[in-house]
Amino acid sequence: xxxxxxxxxxxxxxxxxxxxxxxxxxxxxxxxxxxxxxxxxxxxxxxxxxxxxxxxxxxxxxxxxxxxxxxxxxxxxxxxxxxxxxxxxxxxxxxxxxxxxxxxxxxxxxxxxxxxxxxxxxxxxxxxxxxxxxxxxxxxxxxxxxxxxxxxxxxxxxxxxxxxxxxxxxxxxxxxxxxxxxxxxxxxxxxxxxxxxxxxxxxxxxxxxxxxxxxxxxxxxxxxxxxxxxxxxxxxxxxxxxxxxxxxxxxxxxxxxxxxxxxxxxxxxx
Amino acid sequence: xxxxxxxxxxxxxxxxxxxxxxxxxxxxxxxxxxxxxxxxxxxxxxxxxxxxxxxxxxxxxxxxxxxxxxxxxxxxxxxxxxxxxxxxxxxxxxxxxxxxxxxxxxxxxxxxxxxxxxxxxxxxxxxxxxxxxxxxxxxxxxxxxxxxxxxxxxxxxxxxxxxxxxxxxxxxxxxxxxxxxxxxxxxxxxxxxxxxxxxxxxxxxxxxxxxxxxxxxxxxxxxxxxxxxxxxxxxxxxxxxxxxxxxxxxxxxxxxxxxxxxxxxxxxxxxxxxxxxxxxxxxxxxxxxxxxxxxxxxxxxxxxxxxxxxxxxxxxxxxxxxxxxxxxxxxxxxxxxxxxxxxxxxxxxxxxxxxxxxxxxxxxxxxxxxxxxxxxxxxxxxxxxxxxxxxxxxxxxxxxxxxxxxxxxxxxxxxxxxxxxxxxxxxxxxxxxxxxxxxxxxxxxxxxxxxxxxxxxxxxxxxxxxxxxxxxxxxxxxxxxxxxxxxxxxxxxxxxxxxxxxxxxxxxxxxxxxxxxxxxxxxxxxxxxxxxxxxxxx
Numbered sequence: 047x048x049x050x051x052x053x054x055x056x057x058x059x060x061x062x063x064x065x066x067x068x069x070x071x072x073x074x075x076x077x078x079x080x081x082x083x084x085x086x087x088x089x090x091x092x093x094x095x096x097x098x099x100x101x102x103x104x105x106x107x108x109x110x111x112x113x114x115x116x117x118x119x120x121x122x123x124x125x126x127x128x129x130x131x132x133x134x135x136x137x138x139x140x141x142x143x144x145x146x147x148x149x150x151x152x153x154x155x156x157x158x159x160x161x162x163x164x165x166x167x168x169x170x171x172x173x174x175x176x177x178x179x180x181x182x183x184x185x186x187x188x189x190x191x192x193x194x195x196x197x198x199x200x201x202x203x204x205x206x207x208x209x210x211x212x213x214x215x216x217x218x219x220x221x222x223x224x225x226x227x228x229x230x231x232x233x234x235x236x237x238x239x240x241x242x243x244x245x246x247x248x249x250x251x252x253x254x255x256x257x258x259x260x261x262x263x264x265x266x267x268x269x270x271x272x273x274x275x276x277x278x279x280x281x282x283x284x285x286x287x288x289x290x291x292x293x294x295x296x297x298x299x300x301x302x303x304x305x306x307x308x309x310x311x312x313x314x315x316x
Numbered sequence: 317x318x319x320x321x322x323x324x325x326x327x328x329x330x331x332x333x334x335x336x337x338x339x340x341x342x343x344x345x346x347x348x349x350x351x352x353x354x355x356x357x358x359x360x361x362x363x364x365x366x367x368x369x370x371x372x373x374x375x376x377x378x379x380x381x382x383x384x385x386x387x388x389x390x391x392x393x394x395x396x397x398x399x400x401x402x403x404x405x406x407x408x409x410x411x412x413x414x415x416x417x418x419x420x421x422x423x424x425x426x427x428x429x430x431x432x433x434x435x436x437x438x439x440x441x442x443x444x445x446x447x448x449x450x451x452x453x454x455x456x457x458x459x460x461x462x463x464x465x466x467x468x469x470x471x472x473x474x475x476x477x478x479x480x481x482x483x484x485x486x487x488x489x490x491x492x493x494x495x496x497x498x499x500x501x502x503x504x505x506x507x508x509x510x511x512x513x514x515x516x517x518x519x520x521x522x523x524x525x526x527x528x529x530x531x532x533x534x535x536x537x538x539x540x541x542x543x544x545x546x547x548x549x550x551x552x553x554x555x556x557x558x559x560x561x562x563x564x565x566x567x568x569x570x571x572x573x574x575x576x577x578x579x580x581x582x583x584x585x586x587x588x589x590x591x592x593x594x595x596x597x598x599x600x601x602x603x604x605x606x607x608x609x610x611x612x613x614x615x616x617x618x619x620x621x622x623x624x625x626x627x628x629x630x631x632x633x634x635x636x637x638x639x640x641x642x643x644x645x646x647x648x649x650x651x652x653x654x655x656x657x658x659x660x661x662x663x664x665x666x667x668x669x670x671x672x673x674x675x676x677x678x679x680x681x682x683x684x685x686x687x688x689x690x691x692x693x694x695x696x697x698x699x700x701x702x703x704x705x706x707x708x709x710x711x712x713x714x715x716x717x718x719x720x721x722x723x724x725x726x727x728x729x730x731x732x733x734x735x736x737x738x739x740x741x742x743x744x745x746x747x748x749x750x751x752x753x754x755x756x757x758x759x760x761x762x763x764x765x766x767x768x769x770x771x772x773x774x775x776x777x778x779x780x781x782x783x784x785x786x787x788x789x790x791x792x793x794x795x796x797x798x799x800x801x802x803x804x805x806x807x808x809x810x811x812x813x814x815x816x817x818x819x820x821x822x823x824x825x826x827x828x829x830x831x832x833x834x835x836x837x838x839x840x841x842x843x844x845x846x847x848x849x850x851x852x853x854x
Contacts, residue, residue, distance in 0.1 A: 088690075090686070091686045091687060091689065091690060094684055094686050094687055095681070095684075095687050095690070098680055098681055098684050098687060101680075102677040102678070102680060102681075105673075105677055106673065106674065106677055109644060109648065109673055110670065110673065112648055112652075113648060113651070113666070113669065113670060113673075116648065116651040116652050116654075116656070117651065117656060117658075117666070120589070120651060120652065120653060120654045120655065120656050121655075121656050121657070121658075122590070122655040122656055122657040123655070124655075126655070127590060127655070127848070128589075128590055128591055128653055128654050128655045129591075129653060130591060130592055131591065131592075131594065131649075131653060132592050132594070132595075132596065133594050133595035133596070133597075133598065133649065137595075137649070138595050138597075138598045141595065141598060141641070141642045141645040141646075141649075142598075142638060142642055144641070145637055145638040145640075145641030145642065146638055148637075148641075149634040149635060149637045149638060149680075149683075150634070152634060152680065152683070152684060153630060153631050153634040153683075155684075156630060156683075156684035156685055156686060156687070157627055157630070157685075159684075159686045160626060160627070160630075160685050160686050163686055232461070233459075233461045233462040233465070234459055234461070234462065234555065236620060236693060238693070238759075238761060240690075240758070240759030243689065243690035244689045244690060245620050245689060245690070245692060245693065246620055246622055246689075247620050247621045247622060249555050249556065249621060249622070249623075250461060250549050250555050251549020251550070251553075251554065251555055252549070252555065252556070252622070252623065254621075254622035267770070267771065269761060269764075270761070271620075271692070271693040271694070271761040272459070272693060273385070273454070273455050273459070273462065273763040274462060275385075275462060275465065276381045276382050276385065277381055278381075278385075278763065278764060278765070279381065279764035279765045279766045279767065280381075280766070282768070
């Protein structure tokens with residue numbers, strides 16, 4: 047059969063298409079280079095993210111290339127009818143087999159990660175009770191449950207309460223497991239800290255919890271991720287990860303302010 | 317066949333308007349469905365432009381927070397309930413009887429009832445904007461208890477969705493009976509056109525899933541108005557119950573929204589590759605597989621509730637990637653070794669395949685449960701759903717319109733304008749929705765009316781808004797093409813595309829009751845067989 051050169055405009059169209067696809071793939075890869083999260087758990091999730099991304103990009107490039115190749119190679123060049131091929135048992139079995147292998151592999155890997163991050167922390171971990179409300183947050187610390195340096199005889203609770211205009215700050219220590227207890231009394235909210243690569247819902251009538259160990263200090267912005275009404279977008283907060291001694295000092299200061307100076311506090315005998 | 321003289325009954329003719337209102341003809345009802353749904357596509361599109369305008373810059377006050385919640389809720393409600401689900405009923409109404417060689421649907425009057433339930437429901441839903449408290453604003457997912465707090469617009473939304481559900485349930489029964497009982501002689505189930513197969517599985521999903529949504533909505537209505545406590549933990553109810561029943565319908569509904577689009581693409585690709593669909597039976601079984609598995613993945617929308625059996629739903633969600641992958645191979649295999657031309661319907665079909673490929677890949681992120689913990693309820697998911705429902709379904713809608721326009725209206729849409737429409741929409745779509753992946757990875761939650769300047773999301777949002785307006789601009793060549801087509805006489809032959817299926821064996825547009833005579837049906841491509849009666853290819 048005579049090879050008819052591809053019309054110029056069509057060639058341009060395909061070239062643009064291929065370039066656009068490559069550009070998309072490249073930006074996708076570049077954009078995926080995220081800060082790997084600041085917790086042990088987030089780093090595990092980040093690895094899984096990369097595995098899914100590499101598998102996905104491989105599928106995209108292979109199938110995309112085959113599509114573009116087929117469009118160019120098999121463009122109509124005359125009236126002659128191409129072979130009328132309907133399929134075949136072997137190739138159709140492969141059509142099922144290849145995706146089965148890919149998805150079972152990905153499923154297995156993601157379950158391994160799930161088990162790793164679901165490891166429950168020790169009972170003596172610092173516990174922060176998070177209550178979501180329309181439209182801000184309360185972070186409560188029980189004085190007898192402050193993790194390392196807890197004084198079991200300490201009493202009282204300190205609480206940080208935000209407003210939609212004034213984002214509350216959640217202070218937590220670095221390098222030790224911290225457990226979050228999540229509650230809501232009005233509607234569903236979702237506790238979402240981007241740098242934990244994690245979110246969990248606050249559901250009325252239900253208590254959810256999770257544990258993370260942060261490995262970096264600093265301020266990290268976070269916000270509610272479940273539509274909860276008018277000012278949902280303003281339900282922001284800041285996670286401040288600090289060294290343990292800084293945390294103890296902060297607790298002492300808050301306890302003195304909220305519970306009065308006479309109250310016994312936990313932090314290092316202050 | 318083009319010169320078949322259809323005997324016209326003389327005597328009383330209804331006025332045109334009355335005729336459209338009282339018709340029980342599947343073709344006229346199909347056209348009414350298309351007009352109705354395209355109208356709401358425009359309405360939903362305008363709401364989307366309001367959303368994108370609000371999000372274009374940081375700390376914007378273009379619309380208020382309350383108004384924003386109403387706008388995005390009604391954008392989704394219009395697009396899902398008033399456009400994409402009923403638009404397939406429109407294509408199905410017009411095409412299923414023609415494709416199986418029948419004179420009409422099995423129950424023409426019930427068919428008319430299905431359609432005429434839509435306009436009052438659409439009106440009721442949108443009338444929420446003029447009542448106290450405004451339209452529904454709890455998202456199209458209407459999560460309780462938030463959905464208990466809003467005004468009467470929410471009740472109107474609930475009733476409207478129940479009515480729309482009834483319409484699609486009885487419509488589904490009608491499609492099933494029509495396909496099971498009224499196929500032409502020789503048309504076995506495995507010779508049925510592939511679009512009909514996708515409509516069949518869609519109808520099954522509607523029949524089985526939609527009543528569950530109706531039950532959930534009735535419970536929500538009782539909770540709101542009569543002190544029911546189905547979803548109220550203070551009265552012994554369960555908040556997460558709503559999500560279970562809602563998604564038990566709404567995940568299969570995603571397949572209700574995409575399967576017929578896959579069917580349309582699978583009609584178009586073989587015609588313009590001049591080859592049969594590669595792996596017809598594999599495609600049928602994959603469609604059935606998606607339908608079946610579709611009922612076992614609902615809780616992947618709920619991974620972050622902390623009350624879901626994660627491994628089971630993660631596994632089933634991965635598994636549904638298998639029949640989906642099979643379909644990609646079906647389409648690739650159809651192109652492979654073909655003789656491919658690129659008229660407008662083919663461009664939209666290829667646009668569907670490439671965008672749906674991305675929509676499949678970015679969906680696997682949410683199947684990997686720990687990754688979903690990060691991406692759930694962020695703009696990454698917004699990107700995913702639009703790659704499936706816009707890059708997928710909407711491209712299929714336009715592919716189908718360009719492909720069947722000559723059959724339905726007897727005129728052809730201008731090719732140059734069509735190609736311009738495709739290129740603008742394809743580019744606009746990717747500019748609008750691809751940046752949302754990055755926004756989601758960067759932590760931007762969905763459904764927020766404002767974001768702070770310090771979040772650093774402004775540039776990508778601005779880009780996305782530009783893309784959305786480019787999509788709107790792409791409608792201009794389409795509308796010009798439609799107007800131009802209607803200014804011309806009906807000049808289309810029976811089969812302008814050298815197609816395969818029975819709807820092309822009658823005049824364009826077809827007469828009342830469709831066929832005077834049918835060609836023999838000995839394969840899934842009776843018209844191909846008729847053109848190549850020397851048996852070539854079989």
